[in-house]
Amino acid sequence: MKIAFLGTGLMGSGFVRRLRATGHEVNVWNRSAAKARALQADGAKAFEEPAAALAGAERIHLSLADDASVDAVLEPIASSISKSTWIVDHTTTAVTPTAARARRWNARDRVFVHAPVFMAPANALEGTGLMLVSGEKQRHDALLADLQKMTGSVLYLGEAPERAAAFKLFGNMTLLGILGVLGDVNRLAHSVGISTAEAFSLFQHFNPGQFLPARAARIEAGQFTPPSFELAMARKDVRLMIEEAHRGGMDLFVMPGVAAMFDAAIARGEGALDAAAAARVPN
Numbered sequence: 001m002k003i004a005f006l007g008t009g010l011m012g013s014g015f016v017r018r019l020r021a022t023g024h025e026v027n028v029w030n031r032s033a034a035k036a037r038a039l040q041a042d043g044a045k046a047f048e049e050p051a052a053a054l055a056g057a058e059r060i061h062l063s064l065a066d067d068a069s070v071d072a073v074l075e076p077i078a079s080s081i082s083k084s085t086w087i088v089d090h091t092t093t094a095v096t097p098t099a100a101r102a103r104r105w106n107a108r109d110r111v112f113v114h115a116p117v118f119m120a121p122a123n124a125l126e127g128t129g130l131m132l133v134s135g136e137k138q139r140h141d142a143l144l145a146d147l148q149k150m151t152g153s154v155l156y157l158g159e160a161p162e163r164a165a166a167f168k169l170f171g172n173m174t175l176l177g178i179l180g181v182l183g184d185v186n187r188l189a190h191s192v193g194i195s196t197a198e199a200f201s202l203f204q205h206f207n208p209g210q211f212l213p214a215r216a217a218r219i220e221a222g223q224f225t226p227p228s229f230e231l232a233m234a235r236k237d238v239r240l241m242i243e244e245a246h247r248g249g250m251d252l253f254v255m256p257g258v259a260a261m262f263d264a265a266i267a268r269g270e271g272a273l274d275a276a277a278a279a280r281v282p283n
Contacts, residue, residue, distance in 0.1 A: 003025065009035065012124075013039060025045075027053040067091075086113065086139075090117055116165065127152055129151045
């Protein structure tokens, strides 16, 4: 198959090399032209303009920065995209604009599929990782074999075309939230004279991530009694963290937000419930 790949940054370059390794012809374009030209060593053909890269392409793949960049690349070439050329967008985008984009391309009688990924550049090159897909099931089914060669695992999330965008944000929120917590651990450690390496050595023996599925299940089920960690006591611990960091001249960034969430739950009269009650959306 001949594929036009638009956006050849770290992820896009890995995908292009993978597509070449699995036998596809690939036309490439990137806003920074040198990144596209670098892929000619792998047998791709670089073009200076997106429209030129479409020549003979049976499918368009994109890996860009955000909603604005996807529309900035696709809209000017809309009339050049044939009805038989499917558009597969791997960009991490917001939910509402993704829904609007899918409606717009459907109205043009074109096939647009959003397929964001949980992958690093090395995964894109190796064809390993997880790709999320939503939209019409028949479109997923038609693409599945090829997408599996790009990513290994493909998770179908339903008919609404914007659902993959939502689930990608759920996952990235969790990953980035973990970074925020690690930052607060690091700041608290330095405030009490413990090095980053010493503080983080705890996680060689204690894996907080193992509790995530059980906590998520408790929130989903709304089962907050009997508590395994009482909300009022959890709030006390958060106070200790914030106060101790202040004593050492450090401000925490994430835990004050957690404190506010806990305070709202306590104000609802939930202080004796499990701390997971603070994470629910109240009716």
